[in-house]
Amino acid sequence: MQTLSDPTFRRISELMYAAIGLSFTDNKKPLISSRLTPRIQRLGLDGFEDYLALISAPDDGGEFQVAVDLLTTNETYFFREPAHYELLEQELARSKPAQLRVWSAASSFGDEAYSTAMLLSDLQQQGRIGADWTILGTDISDRVLRSAIEAVYPEDRLRHVTPERLRRHCLRGDGASEGLVQMHARLRERVRFGQLNLCQPIEDIGPFDVIFLRNVLIYFDAPTKREVVDRVLTQLRPGGLFFIGTAEGRVPCNTALTTLAPGAFRKPS
Numbered sequence: 397m398q399t400l401s402d403p404t405f406r407r408i409s410e411l412m413y414a415a416i417g418l419s420f421t422d423n424k425k426p427l428i429s430s431r432l433t434p435r436i437q438r439l440g441l442d443g444f445e446d447y448l449a450l451i452s453a454p455d456d457g458g459e460f461q462v463a464v465d466l467l468t469t470n471e472t473y474f475f476r477e478p479a480h481y482e483l484l485e486q487e488l489a490r491s492k493p494a495q496l497r498v499w500s501a502a503s504s505f506g507d508e509a510y511s512t513a514m515l516l517s518d519l520q521q522q523g524r525i526g527a528d529w530t531i532l533g534t535d536i537s538d539r540v541l542r543s544a545i546e547a548v549y550p551e552d553r554l555r556h557v558t559p560e561r562l563r564r565h566c567l568r569g570d571g572a573s574e575g576l577v578q579m580h581a582r583l584r585e586r587v588r589f590g591q592l593n594l595c596q597p598i599e600d601i602g603p604f605d606v607i608f609l610r611n612v613l614i615y616f617d618a619p620t621k622r623e624v625v626d627r628v629l630t631q632l633r634p635g636g637l638f639f640i641g642t643a644e645g646r647v648p649c650n651t652a653l654t655t656l657a658p659g660a661f662r663k664p665s
């Protein structure tokens with residue numbers, strides 16, 4: 397197979413940037429090449445040029461989505477960055493909301509959404525929040541969303557979940573499903589998933605009381621980060637909580653926010 401030429405690399409990058417805001421600097425060329433090569437070979441195509449033509453065509457047979465999945469990282473796990481969940485718990489214990497709407501805005505396989513569902517279910521059980529709470533998970537990738545709806549996970553992804561929580565909220569697989577767990581139906585019915593591209597205008601889906609936008613800004617260049625954060629924050633109610641990944645630095649946006657902790661903010665009332 398031919399190697400990835402600079403012009404084709406640039407055209408693939410431009411396509412991904414225009415469609416979903418993914419920003420690939422020149423040093424990402426080997427990454428693009430290594431992630432797409434097996435797929436190009438499996439499809440029996442001659443090389444990157446042909447693959448670019450395929451994913452640019454209106455009748456791509458879903459291949460553009462496959463390329464997105466190959467080029468993005470969906471890594472996630474339950475209770476990632478536990479300090480955020482602790483802060484959320486403290487805030488909710490203080491405000492005791494009767495109603496709560498949460499958005500996991502780059503949900504990947506749903507670990508963040510179901511972690512939050514476990515926490516809210518437990519707080520409801522203890523009478524610390526009302527019974528009216530729901531969670532929306534959205535992502536650009538069909539593949540992760542299909543998996544999130546199934547809510548089946550390798551046990552290792554729940555390594556930060558306490559044994560009591562595991563017992564309360566998960567069903568353990570046996571036989572062929574040994575080593576897998578599924579979220580209990582009680583939890584699944586509180587969490588909805590849908591496809592949403594953060595780099596395009598979004599219809600009114602809020603207002604939300606809490607928004608997680610964690611570990612996705614890393615894909616975007618500085619202007620896109622700002623646009624995405626401001627766009628997402630239009631869906632947060634005044635006084636609502638906003639989380640980004642702690643490794644993502646200062647939150648780039650024009651919307652006023654009060655910092656509560658690394659990666660945790662409140663929209664002023």
Ligand SMILES: C[S@@+](CC[C@H](N)C(=O)[O-])C[C@H]1O[C@@H](n2cnc3c(N)ncnc32)[C@H](O)[C@@H]1O
Pocket residue numbers: 416417418468469470471472473476501502503504505508534535536537540592593594595609610611612615641
């Ligand atoms: C690393 S995961 C983060 C998952 C979770 N928020 C966490 O912190 O564990 C990043 C997710 O962002 C999604 N993503 C990338 N670009 C996106 C876009 N333009 N719109 C929506 N989701 C996007 C990817 O598909 C991926 O599932």
